[in-house]
Every structure is written in C-alpha cells, then in structure tokens.
Amino acid sequence: MTLAIEAVDLVKVFKGGVRAVDGLSLEVEAGTVFGLLGPNGAGKTTVVRILTTVFLPDSGRASVLGHDVVTASEEVRANIGLAGQFAAVDENLTGLENLRMIGQLTRLSRNTAVARANELLELFELTDAAKRIAKTYSGGMRRRLDLAAALLHKPSVLFLDEPTTGLDPYSRQALWGVIEELVNEGTTVLLTTQYMEEADRLSNVIAVVDHGKVISQGTPSELKSTLGATVIDLEMSSNEEADRLGRLLLEKIGKQPRLVGAGVELPLENGPAQVRELLEIMEAADLMPVRLDLRDPSLDDVFLSLTGHVAAELQEGGRK
C-alpha cells in the first residue's frame, strides 16, 4: 500500500491556548477517499490547512506524497489542490479570469492556463458563465469554480474542506458525481464534512474527529457495525411522551436513546430479541409509540455514540 498522506501527532495551538489540533494522526492510501467527519470546531479545517502548507504545525509531522509539509512545502504545493471552506473565488474577476490567474500561479503558461481553464469550465458546466463576473454566480456555481481552480494543474492529491456546505441538494449531488469521477481517474481525496451522508457516500475510510483528535476510524460499514446490527426508531404522540420514554429507557436498560422531537432512536445490541423487551417496558408504562421502525445504523448514530453529542447540534458554537 502506498501512502499519499501521512500525519503523525499533529498539534496546532492558536492564540488564547485553543488546541485546535491535539495529537492527530492519519494515513491515507493513494487513490482512495478519506473523510474527516466531525462537528464545527473539531479541528478539521486546521488539519487541512496544515496538510496544504497554509499553516505550520506546532509539533508532529506530516507528509504528502512523501514530501514533508514543513521542509519540502514547495514540492507539496506543486502536487496538491485545495478547495477551501470559503469558495475562494475573486468576485470581481470573471470565471475564466479566476481560473487563468490560479493557473498561472500554479506555474502554467498563460496559454496553457487559458486552455485548461476552458476545459474545466466545460466540465463544470460553467462555459456559458465564463465571461461573467463571479459576483453574479450562485453559491453552487462558485463552489464549482472553486473546485475547478483546485484542479487546474491536475493535482494527484486533492483537499476538499466541506465542499458542499451551503449547497442545495441538486448541486450537492452534482458535485459528488464530479468527485467520484476524479477518484476513478486515480486522484487521492481528503475531504472534511459535517454531513454523515456525504462521508458515507464518498469515503473509503472515515476518521471521526472531535476536539482535535481522531476518536475512531474505519470504513463506513465498520463504523456502523460497532453499534450493533439494528436501530429502532420510535415515534411518540408528543415530545413530552418521548422525554418520558427516554428517561424510562435510561433507567431500565441503562442506555440513553437519542431524542429528536417526538422521535426516540436507540441502537439495539441483539436486534429483534431486544425489541420484545422494549415493547414490554413500554406497555408496562403505558407509553406506546404511534410508529415503530427498525433500520440499519447511520453514521449519525455512530457519531452520537462516539462523541456523546449530535454533530448538527454543535453547529452554532463552532469556529469563527
């Protein structure tokens, strides 16, 4: 196995003592998609910035394609593409001018940069908008332009920091399709996301990150299987009933179910047999659900059981 990205014990402390990255290690095999999954403020963006030589780590080491990100940062930069969280598109330039500029700065000649820019504008369905100022672009178009900018010099390792945050479902699907094509052509991708669905769909390996550390890692199905086979979804007639049932289950079987409005979700260790136990508990307390569902665990469930909190709940309190 060839490693495209390797990080060992990375630490980055910001002013005020915030340990954004706190001893994080990871290994990404060439030609695969590695997903960093975690809530806002978990340190994902900082990891990406260290690996793309934007930030220097305070300690630990990392390399991309064997080039150290600190001592051989130029070689790293020549081989990577970065699409950051903000869609770094210059609003005053046209789509074509944006790409030409980035192309020239990635050491393509002006003519090659223009040719390559036109190629990518076509690939991302931006040809019609190529000569329009990027200020007039929609959020989805900006994202696509930003991703195109990361691909100008055909990087063999691509970093995507929350590539679909803020996109509508259609644009998200389209972007996923593009990423999958790139991977089929042999590009190694490291992506960060807060969306379980995105990590699940795209990643070969997922690392769950919280407080600057990897707290669990595996293929999507490995991560899910750590939870047991089945999750039971119950819908109660009111939020109060759901709360009551939550307390009751914690007391009787010692596990805190996840409460979402009137919904109660609980991973089951031994599947169907436990369903009967649950029904008996509920019947005895006169708390019967209006709907009952059994399903495979989702990454949401994994995340909850690993971190003790729901990813989405942390969104307000996150990074600046």
Added chain:
Amino acid sequence: MTVAAKVHSEVVAERGLSRFFSDMFVVTERNIIALVRIPQSLFFSSVQPIMFVLLFRYVFGGAINVPGHSYVDFLMPGIFLQTVAFGSIGTAIGLAEDLHKGFIERFRSLPMARSAVLAGRTSADLIRNIGVLILITAVGILVGFRIHAGIWAFLGGLLLILLFAYALSWGFSMIGLLAPNTETAQVMSFPLLFPLTFASSAFVPVQSMPGWLQPFANNQPFSILVDAMRALSNGGPTADYVIKSLLWSVGLLIVLAPLAARRFRRSF
C-alpha cells in the same frame, strides 16, 4: 506516474527571481482588474480627492493666506500627497478582504512565490496612484493650478510622491493583515492618517498653527514631501527637501516592507 509526468511537462520552468516577478505580475493584474470594476474603490481614489480640491479651492481657500503664490498653487502639492496617503487605506482594505474571504489561504496553497501576494498588492496600488495623480493634476489645472518650475521638476516631484506612497502602502498592508475584518482595517487607518495629513503643510502654512504644534508639523514626513513637491512645482530651493523626502521614503520602505512580509508569514 503518468499524471505527474503530464503536470511537469506543462509546468513552466522558472526559478527564483523570474518566478517572483511573473507571480507579482499576475497578482498585480488581478488587483488592477478588481480596482477598475469596483465602483467604491474608484470613488475613494478619485472622486474624494476631486472634492477636496474643490472644497479647498473654492470654500476654504479664500480665508487662507499663503506667502508668494496663489492658494491653488500652494494647495495642489498638498492634495497630491493627501490623495496617495488616503489611497493607501485601499491597500489595507484589499488585503484584509483577501485574508477573510479565504483568498490568501488559496494563494498559500499554490506553488507560487508567496512574497508576490504583498508585492502584487502594493504594485497595483502604485499603478492606481499614477492614474489618480494624472487625473488630479488635470483637475487642478482646470481650477487654475499652474506649474512654475518646469515640467521635468514637476514630474520628478510626482515620482517622489509615488515612491513615498509605495512605502506607505507596505505599512498599510500590515494593517490589513492585522485587522480582524475590512471595516476595522479602515477604522484603524484613519487615526494614523488624519493627524499626519492635516497637521502638515498640505493645506495651510505651518506658521499659522499654534507654537506647540509647529515642531511636529514642520518635521513630519508628510510636510517634508509636500514641501518638496511644492518647491518642484512652484520654484525655489529644492535640494534639501528632495534629499529628506528620499531618505524618508527609502527609510520607511526598508523598515515597513520586511515587517509586512514577516507579518504575512506569521499570520499563519
């Protein structure tokens, strides 16, 4: 490794200085395009100085007594300096914007000469200043400004002002990197520029100011630059002013450019 091979065949082989200059050119071009397309920046760099010319020429000017030549001839050298000084706020705002919109992050992940980011910004502002000074000279001539010391001396004076403005824009690029957002970059710039611009010989003779203010107003760099420009435009002894102006400009550049470059590296 076919992908890598392809990349390397397309990559322009450049090293060191030539690479720095070609990257600087690309970044400068980008900033110039933006400058032309943002109405606010055009307003700040040209409409505002024109208003100052009209304000001082027709509203305040009548009440200000200057020795020797007419007030408009006294005024215009001051306006030239004020224009480029206020224009350097644009450097701070532009860099703050690049930083907070993720543009600097993108630049830092590219295999480009990193120093070209700041150099491209300050060069673009230099080019903007050339354009604005030409415009303001034309406006000045329309309202009665005349060059008495010969065209070459006058152009030499403008070059002095441009060099000084170039040094200033390195200083203001540092403010842009330090400011938490673009509004603050603007707010941080004004208190610096205001006393230097108005407690100077730009609009009124220093002799008309209170005694305690005169030592500052006489010796601070804005006055020295204005005095040099005035001598090169209206006539009179120039050597002393020009030498001092050059010393200030080069001195500031030698101090501020490395400081800004260091701040740029340290921001991460």
